[in-house]
Amino acid sequence: MSEAVMAGAEAFAFDGGKTGVLLVHGFTGSPQSMRYLGERLGERGYSILGPRLPGHGVSPAAMAKTTANDWVNCAEDALLELSAKCDKTFVAGLSMGGTLSLYLAASHPDKVAGVIPINAAVQIDSPDLAGLAYARGLPEFVPGIGSDMVDTSTKELAYDQVPVTCVKQVMGLAATARALLPRIKCPTLVINSRxxxxxSPANATVIANHVGSSRIETLWLDNSYHVATIDNDKDLIAAEIDSFVTRNL
Structure with missing residues (x-):
């Protein structure tokens, strides 16, 4: 019997017009980190889909049984579902969700009208994480990375432990997305916290310098840390994504 999804971590969808926005959450997180953005964009008339990636929003043990293939397949299925009922579909994602958004834009140019990576990973310059990827004799879990926010009154619904077996998965996914950046030809809005x-915020510069699009914009956030979609700049992010989508319809 499968484990229950944590309260608040459920996938979400808001029916709107013929322009869709797919919102993808991050590594060890849940759709909770994207729901506020989804609600604000839904109010503006877009059709919104916020999938829950396999193994997320349940337990670290459940996540340990999943791979990057599972996360990619879920994001692709969500893109196909949303684009089937929309004339144009834009994809935004936070952290690893931003990585998946870039992957989708590179792999499905016919279905992604624009991409918005938010504090996305295309290179993970962390010796500590890299040391976990292939080492022997490691524990099953290490301390989590959630709730990096300026606004300490809000908490991200994310695991307090990271499955070690998933570290190599996310590092491989980031490297794959980095190599695919030149294939992204759609309008791109890179959003990153300073x-x-x-x-590392250097990811934003790498993305902006290597995507193949001729329309690249960068928005730097001054009042948010990693989980910016529910931090102090959350309304700015919603407004800027709305403006970006409107400009590129």
């Missing part, structure tokens, strides 16, 4: 304690 201060991020989980991923």
């Amino acid at each position: 201060v991020d304690h989980v991923l």
Whole structure:
């Protein structure tokens, strides 16, 4: 019998017009980190889909049984579902969700009208994480990375432990997305916090410098850390994504 999804971590969808926005959450997180953004964009008339990636929003043990293939397949299925009922579909994602968004834009140019990576990972310059990828004799779990926010009154619904077996999966996914950046030809809005304690903000520069699109914009956030979609800049993010989508319809 499968484990129950944590309260608040459920996938979400809001029916709207013929323009869709797919919202993908991050590594060890849940759709909770994207729901506020989804609600604000839904109010603006977009059709919204926020999938829950396999193994997420349940337990670290459940996540340990999943791979990057599972996460990619879920994101692709969500893109196919949303694009089937929309004339144009944009994809935004936080952290690993941003990585998946870039992967989708590179792999499905016919279905992604624009991509918005938010504090996304295309290179994980962490010796500590890299040391976990292939080493022997490691514990099953290490301390989590959730709730990196300026606004300490809000908490991200994320695991307090990271399955070690998933570390190599996310590092491989980031490297794959990095190599695929030149294939991204759609309009791209790179959103990144100036201060991020989980991923280096240098990722934003790498993305902006290597995507193959001729329309690249960068928005730097001054009042949020890693989980920016529910931090102090959450309304700015919603407004800027709305503006970006409108400009590229």
